[in-house]
Amino acid sequence: TALPNSAIAADCAYRRLICYRLSRKPDFMLDAQKYLNTYGAHGKPTATLPCVDLVRVMYADRLLLASPQEASRQYEAINYNNLSGLSEKERADIMYKRAWSATKVENNEMQALKVLDEFVKLYPADVHMPEILAMRGICNMHLNNLTAAIADFDKVINDYPSSSSAPTCMQKAALASAEGKDTAKMIHYYEMLIKSSNRAVKPS
Numbered sequence: 314t315a316l317p318n319s320a321i322a323a324d325c326a327y328r329r330l331i332c333y334r335l336s337r338k339p340d341f342m343l344d345a346q347k348y349l350n351t352y353g354a355h356g357k358p359t360a361t362l363p364c365v366d367l368v369r370v371m372y373a374d375r376l377l378l379a380s381p382q383e384a385s386r387q388y389e390a391i392n393y394n395n396l397s398g399l400s401e402k403e404r405a406d407i408m409y410k411r412a413w414s415a416t417k418v419e420n421n422e423m424q425a426l427k428v429l430d431e432f433v434k435l436y437p438a439d440v441h442m443p444e445i446l447a448m449r450g451i452c453n454m455h456l457n458n459l460t461a462a463i464a465d466f467d468k469v470i471n472d473y474p475s476s477s478s479a480p481t482c483m484q485k486a487a488l489a490s491a492e493g494k495d496t497a498k499m500i501h502y503y504e505m506l507i508k509s510s511n512r513a514v515k516p517s
Contacts, residue, residue: 320359323352327364334371345372353390363395370396370407377410381417388414389424405436412445422452443469443476450485459493462486470505480509 316322326348333341348368352359359365373387388411396404412432415425429449433442450465466486469478487502 323359323362324364327368342375366391366395381414385414385418405439408432409441416448422455426452443473443478447478447482454489459489462489
């Protein structure tokens, strides 16, 4: 029998949680929270185990829409070296969710920028890149880094013109230009946005 709070016990409990999730057990979140309290609390000898971080991923994923702030806290507690056994696509998806949730935490722009920068460096060809760049631009706007913000908005507009993030970036670039008192650029981006909107409207 595995000793309570041992690495073997943590691994067995993790595998049981996987079965709970696959069987859609209704109180999975309560079980995952109990697992993290038992094996993942700071100072516990099991807190740094890969299986604990994998449970954090499952727990954070379920919290993403209901409580992005708590999801962000869980994502930040993960040792991402422990996720090396996952595919690159899976790791990119986790990093995207980590970045997205970080932007939803109030007064968290510096940490969000750190995560967004890491995503851009690690996954330059990922499908989420337009949204990541848009989020980074918005974070920089909040920090009054207007030149960096507009650079990210421009990259989305020029490199991903068909993405759903492009219109948002046109609008935000116009606002950033206005904040920077560059009226000509502000008008340029608004005209671009109007033309883009007109193209999107199909005649009946």
